[in-house]
Amino acid sequence: MKRIISILWIACLSMMMTAQTPKQDIKNDFRFSGGSFLNYPGPKQHKLTPAPKGKKPFYISHYGRHGSRNITKPDRIHSLLSLMKQAEEQKALTPLGLDVKKRVEIIEAHVHERTGELTAIGAQQHKDIMRRMVERFPEVFKDKATITARSSISIRSILSMSNAMVQLKAMRPKLPINQDASLRDMHHLFHFDAELMAKASSDDVKAFYNTFCQKYPTTDRLIASLFSDTAFVTQHVNKESFVGHLFHLASDLQDTNISDQLTLYDIFTEEELYFNWKKRNAEWYLGWSFCPKNSGKAPYSQRFLLRHIIENADSCIQLPYPSANLRYGHDTVLLQLTCLLGINGYDLSTTDLEQLEQRGWIDYHVIPMAGNLQIVFYRKNPADKDVLIKVLLNENEATLPLQTDVAPYYHWNDFRNYYLQRINNYKE
Known part of the structure; x- marks a missing residue:
């Protein structure tokens, strides 16, 4: 019994x-x-x-x-801002892109000298x-x-x-x-x-992970909503890296003291959020x-x-x-x-x-x-x-x-x- x-x-x-x-x-x-x-x-x-x-x-x-x-990797913020400032100078940002740039600047100011x-x-x-x-x-x-x-x-x-x-x-x-x-x-x-x-981060593991990620695209629609110049994107934007950094910031905002003041989740579709989570969950599994x-x-x-x-x-x-x-x-x-x-x-x-x-x-x-x-x-x-x-x-x-x-x-x-x-x- x-x-x-x-x-x-x-x-x-x-x-x-x-x-x-x-x-x-x-x-x-x-x-x-x-x-x-x-x-x-x-x-x-x-x-x-x-x-x-x-x-x-x-x-x-x-x-x-x-x-x-607080956000632990300020280099991601700096990378985003550097690229978006360059795009702004070349008039390659959409109105949403300009708005997102302003939000990232607010985040940068908030975490300055308080990283992690x-x-x-x-x-x-x-x-x-x-x-x-x-x-x-x-x-x-x-x-x-x-x-x-x-x-x-x-x-x-x-x-x-x-x-x-x-x-x-x-x-x-x-x-x-x-x-x-x-x-x-x-x-x-x-x-x-x-x-x-070292075994968990081998080239074989990375290739296996990248193959999995290719089934769950999350970049093209979002990039098109932020950048108005396709030539600029082709020349300067690593789509996977850029969207990955944005998703990281969007996720990390909920843990900061400005979590009730702004969000980045609104720039993603529900499917994109799910796909991004799915890829990150698989990354945790492969590594640990x-x-x-x-x-x-x-x-x-x-x-x-x-x-x-x-x-x-x-x-x-x-x-x-x-x-x-x-x-x-x-x-x-x-x-x-x-x-x-x-x-x-x-x-x-x-x-x-x-x-x-x-x-x-x-x-x-x-x-x-x-x-x-x-x-x-x-x-x-x-x-x-x-x-x-x-x-x-x-x-x-x-x-x-x-x-x-x-x-x-x-x-x-x-x-x-x-x-x-x-x-x-x-x-x-």
């Missing part, structure tokens, strides 16, 4: 998380086309499954992406996530709990951590918090495996997943982080009081960790990029701004050896590729043994 209930729960969860397609999401809200730029939407699941009788949360292991931040910095939106995201964490799991945040927070040395990650800790302190003023950001922790918080990444084209091993870049998570948990399980390890970092790490764990089927291995959507491999379900993974631990008391865990991806209950008789909960020993074997068997 327990197994039947577990299977039904997994089926229901899968339906809840994939009931709406990216095409529908984008139709309802253009911001979803931004993929990893999506302003954190908050949890879909507001009521979590109660723990088995007698089990209470006592430890949380967490990894969170930094919150919304956490915005007020990003700060609030992490405050809200921490507030919900405390409200959902108050037993973990008792006054004598041990709270350890660590961040990558990126300023936006540090400020994300700091805003979360400010919220925690406001709710639990007596709680001691140990927070730090150091190069010493970067080995697991933001590890970059140069060998694996178990795709056979990239050697099928890219997520092992986060083997050190996964080992750190397991070792920290083993230590904290021995404590007679509650605790939490809160880590703050970046999208690539969170995505690869999700794939390495096989959460919600993100360990998908295929060379058919058309399968990604139908099989639920969707970037913004994992790495919106402030995306996060929470592993919550449960037991009856410190003497209880049957520790259970529940995994929350962006605050929604998630599945693992493990058998369980207590879904959505899993036995910690099963988790520990399965994933230690996985990373121990990996050959560098």
